[in-house]
Amino acid sequence: MLPEALKSSIQEQLGLGIRKAIPVHGGDINRAARIELESGKSVFVKWNASAPDQMFATEAKGLQLLGSADTELVIPSVILQSDSFLVLEWLSEDEAKNDTSFEFGRHLARLHRNSSDSFGLDHDNFIGRLRQRNNRHSNWPDFFAIERIEPQVKMGIESGKLTRSVLRNAEHMYRRLGSVFPNEQPALLHGDLWSGNYMFTQAGKTSIYDPAVYFGHREMDLAMTRLFSGFSANFYEGYQAEYPLEEGFELRKDLYNLYPILVHANLFGGSYCRQAENIINRYA
Numbered sequence: 001m002l003p004e005a006l007k008s009s010i011q012e013q014l015g016l017g018i019r020k021a022i023p024v025h026g027g028d029i030n031r032a033a034r035i036e037l038e039s040g041k042s043v044f045v046k047w048n049a050s051a052p053d054q055m056f057a058t059e060a061k062g063l064q065l066l067g068s069a070d071t072e073l074v075i076p077s078v079i080l081q082s083d084s085f086l087v088l089e090w091l092s093e094d095e096a097k098n099d100t101s102f103e104f105g106r107h108l109a110r111l112h113r114n115s116s117d118s119f120g121l122d123h124d125n126f127i128g129r130l131r132q133r134n135n136r137h138s139n140w141p142d143f144f145a146i147e148r149i150e151p152q153v154k155m156g157i158e159s160g161k162l163t164r165s166v167l168r169n170a171e172h173m174y175r176r177l178g179s180v181f182p183n184e185q186p187a188l189l190h191g192d193l194w195s196g197n198y199m200f201t202q203a204g205k206t207s208i209y210d211p212a213v214y215f216g217h218r219e220m221d222l223a224m225t226r227l228f229s230g231f232s233a234n235f236y237e238g239y240q241a242e243y244p245l246e247e248g249f250e251l252r253k254d255l256y257n258l259y260p261i262l263v264h265a266n267l268f269g270g271s272y273c274r275q276a277e278n279i280i281n282r283y284a
Helices: 003-015 057-066 099-113 140-159 165-180 218-227 233-242 249-256 258-268 271-283
Strands: 018-026 032-036 042-047 079-082 083-091 125-127 131-133 186-190 199-200 206-207 214-216
Touching: 003 079, 003 083, 018 206, 032 099, 057 083, 057 131, 099 186, 099 206, 099 214, 099 233, 125 258, 131 258, 140 165, 140 214, 140 249, 140 258, 140 271, 165 271, 199 218, 218 249, 233 258, 249 258
Parallel strands: none
Antiparallel strands: 018 032, 032 042, 042 083, 079 083, 125 131, 186 214, 199 206
């Protein structure tokens, strides 16, 4: 299942032969496997022959940024990176499923304490296979409207997935954002934090991966954990114990989740399109 050219490239760059490759499932965009090397060590590889330019390079940068942050979260280290593949440290999951969600919540809160002087990042990256713009802004409402929602709305309209009337309603919504979002400093975000992008390791820690990093409002990460479930009550208790949220988060979470819903609408269509339009209409 491992393409011969990919196998040869990895062997050549690592200077080690590959014994076997075991498929790893979970992503919609790339193929992935655990590779057993002749040395006995295992590594993780994901690949995509038609990956957008810089997709794996910016993912590697994101992992390195998360790894440099002041947190106890485990971030897989980057071993190899090219235009069409990424090789990472292999982390073994806790097969007993021992729940360390409380500590996970605390450590995510500590990640969010890592800040910047502006919202955004010094480079664009990707969420899924869609380019994610990260131009810097001094305030969150402008960043959210201009860099997150506007590009996705325009993409959806151009493809016919969204109706043209949503553009006018989105513009009305933008004018309200300053009165909706709490005023907080930029926080280092994972950026795509759903249940498929974390695991509890055999060492009793929590690992996060597949990021779409930037400095944004910390409630973005928390809202996305509520979008597809997979996070226990202990996780939120741990977060609140370390870095309590402002009141009213439950009323704001759907607005934050407008961004990943629009991303899913543009990637997959279907009911995500109506969900996105309903949220925009509600806040217009």
